[in-house]
Amino acid sequence: MKFENEIENLDSVGDNHIGTSSETPMRKDAFKLSDKEKIEIIKDDVRHIMETLGLDLTDDSLNGTPNRVAKMFVNEIFSGLNPKLKPSASTFQNKYKYGEMLVEKNITVYSTCEHHLLPIVGKAHVAYISNGTVVGLSKMNRIVDYFAKRPQVQERLTIQIVKELQNVLNTPDVACVIDAKHLCVNSRGIRDIESSTVTSEFGGLFKEKSVRREFLDYIKLDTKF
Numbered sequence: 001m002k003f004e005n006e007i008e009n010l011d012s013v014g015d016n017h018i019g020t021s022s023e024t025p026m027r028k029d030a031f032k033l034s035d036k037e038k039i040e041i042i043k044d045d046v047r048h049i050m051e052t053l054g055l056d057l058t059d060d061s062l063n064g065t066p067n068r069v070a071k072m073f074v075n076e077i078f079s080g081l082n083p084k085l086k087p088s089a090s091t092f093q094n095k096y097k098y099g100e101m102l103v104e105k106n107i108t109v110y111s112t113c114e115h116h117l118l119p120i121v122g123k124a125h126v127a128y129i130s131n132g133t134v135v136g137l138s139k140m141n142r143i144v145d146y147f148a149k150r151p152q153v154q155e156r157l158t159i160q161i162v163k164e165l166q167n168v169l170n171t172p173d174v175a176c177v178i179d180a181k182h183l184c185v186n187s188r189g190i191r192d193i194e195s196s197t198v199t200s201e202f203g204g205l206f207k208e209k210s211v212r213r214e215f216l217d218y219i220k221l222d223t224k225f
């Protein structure tokens with residue numbers, strides 16, 4: 001009975017999209033296998049799922065799917081689990097003495113809900129106030145992309161982006177807002193096509209109302225190019 005309750009609890013944690021920690025829960029032996037070995041194992045697992053569903057994998061259209069999905073998991077959509085692929089932390093000195101807020105907005109987010117393994121699609125807006133160190137603009141996009149390429153919970157993704165930039169820039173004054181659609185909500189379950197989820201993390205000076213307001217006002221700017 002206790003066991004059944006635990007399973008029910010775990011189900012409701014997932015269905016309600018509750019994250020449990022700001023670190024991605026990883027096993028200690030996560031990198032004992034090479035990527036090639038992982039692809040081979042996952043390939044068999046995907047084949048097993050498809051066969052269990054009753055699909056005929058001798059069909060030309062389905063034959064390559066297990067291998068394709070395995071490669072996509074390891075090399076693409078979950079490649080951000082590998083710390084070796086974290087964007088390098090090259091920073092520059094702020095020679096032009098720009099001391100205002102820098103906002104990189106509308107960064108595309110493609111991630112995967114860790115509760116249903118369905119896509120999360122949206123935009124991230126990231127800001128920081130330099131204390132003398134700056135990063136290349138594309139670095140912010142790369143950091144978002146790196147943490148997005150994991151099974152994720154949107155709250156955790158938001159926090160991981162902020163923590164990483166705080167680390168790289170050596171300042172607490174970093175903020176991130178993510179507005180994203182979860183296909184597990186839009187296409188199944190409650191099937192709400194219109195809803196999206198907004199999460200935010202405000203570090204250091206961004207906890208101050210006026211600074212936070214400024215950031216949110218920049219995000220609202222609808223620039224036409």
Ligand SMILES: [Zn+2]
Nearest residue numbers: 113115116184
């Ligand atoms: Zn989900």
